[in-house]
Amino acid sequence: MSHAQKVANRNIVFIGAFIVVWVVSAANVFTVFDVPLQEATGGSGAQIALALTIYQTVMALFGILSGRIVDKSGPKMLMFVGGAIFGLGYLLTGFVTSVPLVYITYGLMAGAGNGLMYNPAINTSLRWFPEKRATMNGVLLAAASIGGIILSQIATQLNHHFGQKGFVYLGIGFWVLAWLAGAIMSPAPANWRPAGYNPDAGPTGRVEKDFTPGQMIKTPTFWLMIVILAFCCTAGIMMIGKLTSIAGSQLYGAPVGDVSALSAIATTTSIYVIVNTAANLVGRLSTGVFADKFGEIKVLAAILILTIVSLLGLSVSTSPLLFGIFLCLLGASFGGVLVVFPPLTSRQFGLKNNGVNYGIMFFGYAIASLVGPQIASLLAVPGATGLEAYRTVYFTAAAVAAVGLVLVGFLFRIDKKHQERLHALQRQQAADQAEPTQNQAEPAQS
Structure with missing residues (x-):
């Protein structure tokens, strides 16, 4: 593979990672459905909010597991599996009738799917852009900010028209997008560097x-x-x-x-x-x-x-x-x-x-x-x-x-x-x- 092809490939991979980070920023929309979830489950606001804490904890735990997998096998399989679990978690939250079920579908399933995708998306991009890791990571995380703005508006409209069932539409959309992103993501070759890159130069350079x-x-x-x-x-x-x-x-x-x-x-x-x-x-x-x-x-x-x-x-x-x-x-x-x-x-x-x-x-x-x-x-x-x-x-x-x-x-x-x-x-x-x-x-x- 020529250097030009590798550069083109890493840009495509970056687009896939950007989509993934945009999708997992959906944690911000959970509070939009707070009232319909309370009505469907009979739970209090504090009980429903606990699902978000479970989500974040499970995300961190599965981030370690996915990190080990991406280091050995690359990101593609993680995007497919994580996308399915994440999307299914959201979809099933649209049908829950009790607080424990919210903890299972959103806290455990969606949290696990997030953890399987987020960390590998970030680290795959860092390996393709060793000469500007922080800059590209900043652009990736900007996707989360943009996602928070756009998805909150989408969720508000879904909540207005469909109530709790808005989770179903979000889950299907997230599942499809994650699989599309996974299809264009691939790992960088070991120790890959773009032409002219000297990792020992500049304030962030060092022998690793x-x-x-x-x-x-x-x-x-x-x-x-x-x-x-x-x-x-x-x-x-x-x-x-x-x-x-x-x-x-x-x-x-x-x-x-x-x-x-x-x-x-x-x-x-x-x-x-x-x-x-x-x-x-x-x-x-x-x-x-x-x-x-x-x-x-x-x-x-x-x-x-x-x-x-x-x-x-x-x-x-x-x-x-x-x-x-x-x-x-x-x-x-x-x-x-x-x-x-x-x-x-x-x-x-x-x-x-x-x-x-x-x-x-x-x-x-x-x-x-x-x-x-x-x-x-x-x-x-x-x-x-x-x-x-x-x-x-x-x-x-x-x-x-x-x-x-x-x-x-x-x-x-x-x-x-x-x-x-x-x-x-x-x-x-x-x-x-x-x-x-x-x-x-x-x-x-x-």
Whole structure:
């Protein structure tokens, strides 16, 4: 296969991965069907919401399994199997009549299908684009932001016309799209590089050692990174889960916990969801470019600094404009976190086993998914309005981000020392290779 053919092939593979990430962003539409699911099952809002927690946990678990498979066998089979399970999970959710069935069809089945597809789609693309991993990962994750916007509108219309049965149409569509994407996805050849690519050049370059999962989890770097991932994501996930409630209480006078008051202004506060999603999209597209240019760890530090600034800004925002500005900063910074971590994981621990390695690393995100919403729920002041309502929530999330920033400093020092050792080894190897050449030239001069 010629180089030109490989380049063309990797672009087609990328399109397939983009479709997959767009499809699995459908987790965002689950809350659209909250009321019909409560009516169909007789469950409470909290009971239905637990299905989303199960979904995210199962997704993380199956991400490890799929990572091991994609490292050995490629993505195609995973797209077919995962697409079928994911689509079927959504389809069957359209017929559930009890809360446990929601946990099975949506939480277990759709979550497993997501885990089988998401991680392999990301890692397959990274292997085809080693020269700009973060940039391409940013474009891929932008598909999730775009999907969240488009699919939420589709789901709203389906809910309006069909209620719970809207899940059936979504499931069929997701199943078909996942299979179409799988048909055009293929793994990159081992150690494939585009012409002219020098992996040791630039701020993100290094000689890669391929760590097995067992070797990776024994390193201090892994534990540092997984904690940093959790701390980076906590504030963003907190805001996503409670954004309309936070805006309603802080800006529009609806008391914390007053469901009827918050529902009455839901149309007004929903605009902030769109603002946050748009900022998230911009953050994902831009972060990858910066990470490829300046290095992932430096960009992580910038993300956490922006997170702290935005949270402190939100804590004093009394106008929709000021609230929107700092929300944009937070949304953009949160959007960049998952752009940085897949290429950072492959750079630290190698590409060979990155599918399963990043699947394990992704548990940092799962931890944040559990902690973030709890911070907002437990620390909000019941019945309060204005700045008092969520001030403690902002300060706590900012403190978490500050600890994360300190940990990034340690990670930077570890990485810097490691690269210095690698460069010293490279210089020594170059000198050893040059010495025999000099010795062979000496007799000719005598």
